[in-house]
Amino acid sequence: MQPEAGAPGDFALEEFLPYRLSLVTNRTSRLFARRYSAAFGVSIAEWRVLAVVGRFGGLSATAVVERTAMDKVKVSRAVQALLRRGLLRREGDAADRRVQRLALTEAGQRVHAGIVPLARGLEAELLAGLAPPERAALVRLLETLEARLAAMGAGPEAEGPD
Numbered sequence: 001m002q003p004e005a006g007a008p009g010d011f012a013l014e015e016f017l018p019y020r021l022s023l024v025t026n027r028t029s030r031l032f033a034r035r036y037s038a039a040f041g042v043s044i045a046e047w048r049v050l051a052v053v054g055r056f057g058g059l060s061a062t063a064v065v066e067r068t069a070m071d072k073v074k075v076s077r078a079v080q081a082l083l084r085r086g087l088l089r090r091e092g093d094a095a096d097r098r099v100q101r102l103a104l105t106e107a108g109q110r111v112h113a114g115i116v117p118l119a120r121g122l123e124a125e126l127l128a129g130l131a132p133p134e135r136a137a138l139v140r141l142l143e144t145l146e147a148r149l150a151a152m153g154a155g156p157e158a159e160g161p162d
Contacts, residue, residue, distance in 0.1 A: 032122050036115045042087075045070060045078040047115060050087065050104065054112040058091070058101045087111055 087108035093099035
């Protein structure tokens with residue numbers, strides 16, 4: 001896919017890399033959500049919060065925003081829903097009383113432990129269509145694109161729609 005100069009009317013959205021990446025991402029997220037939402041009752045945003053808190057623990061909501069590249073409002077709503085359901089709890093930070101850290105409750109740990117195998121299964125199912133060298137190339141290409149985005153000012157800390 002080589003970008004070409006041309007008249008605006010020649011622009012083919014279906015060939016535009018950001019659009020194609022968005023389609024793949026959105027379709028993957030919706031497929032995964034269908035697989036876990038009925039069983040666990042969490043949204044995509046809630047799952048992402050559970051996943052990052054389950055992986056790193058003790059994160060502030062701001063750190064969750066940074067690690068997931070989700071909008072602050074979306075993270076805030078997801079955190080509130082997870083707190084109400086008893087899947088997350090807030091803990092004060094000993095070094096800075098203004099900061100509230102998030103942690104999985106026992107119920108949150110059970111949901112996290114239940115969804116992780118589904119996530120790994122979906123990933124394996126997606127990658128099953130690629131030969132091992134293609135998988136390695138995909139990882140390298142994604143890393144290259146992530147580095148290029150950071151160099152262009154769209155690193156993990158940049159805000160915007162997810």
